[in-house]
Amino acid sequence: MAVQGAIVPARPLAAARPFNPARIRHPRIREFHTLWDDLRGDRIAPARDDFGPEDFRAVLPHLFLVDVERGAAFRFVFRIVGTELERQLGRSLAQQEIDPLPQDRWAGTLYGAYANCAITLRPVYDYVRTRLPDGTVGEFERLTLPVSADGQAATHLIGCAILSGGFSIRDAWGRAG
Template identity: 30%
Template sequence: MNIIAREQPAGFAPEIRRDPDLDIQSGELSEVLQVWHALRGDRLMPARADIRPADFRRHLALIALVDVQRSPLRVRYRLMGTAIVNALRRDLTGRWYDEVYPPAIMAEVEQVYGWIVANRRPLRTSGVALFFDRSMYDYEVVNLPLSEDGKEVDMVLGAMRFTMAEGPPVPPT
């Protein structure tokens, strides 16, 4: 997935691996998932009102809250943790994804969030992110649906981990 760079180098195609089985590799992301499960109890998903920063104090830097608009599907960063802002090298809080990302990325984003909205279940995503300085990172995200009415997804709590990918930066196009 090309997170920041609007222009992709030749041969670099965005790819997001979607994992509904939640084969989470990061211990930190597993902990976030455990808290989400505890907050939801016997419901499909917790509400935003159930989320308290203290519940995630060890992981706040990795957390993003994303507003989800349905019909048409549109997503916006409501909050970005400092580790995410530092990795992206910019704060996208308040920005709609379609204002920031190119069409190839948006096609992937729509599939991910469309799946979460349709299934009302967590989804793990992973892949390679290309940043504006052409450095590459492996990333892993656990996307956790939230719902005010207990039925429809209206927010997603995401926890993200970025790790420098093996190999040299991608040369500019």
């Protein structure tokens, strides 16, 4: 069965209910959300310059920073990708553009989450738990947060993704390579 659905959300969610950070399981991801929330203050999102290098230290192996370019469709280009994420994928992602075509399902989930975040300017949280045939349980968490200079449009997306348990990104998302 081929996946047919659109990967970009059909409607903006700006007026939607606020994101509930209690959904976040992993303490490092929760701390990163708290940092982002503190940096933004009363704004809808912090600006890129609000972040200092020390802010990334705790999540650096799991961190991603993405440039957002608006056109007929969003373009997302990785600027920073944590070493653990690249190790899991087995390839470098820095300077790579995310292919929105859904036949690459790993990229499809990424593009959908990033587009959702860029459109709504709200946190997007993904959580998947898989029980493998041998009984091992693997978990994947990803938090994507908007970064905006003017509160109107996302200039970047920042976040972190953490896997735990007995599977890899490649196992979880198919042969992304």
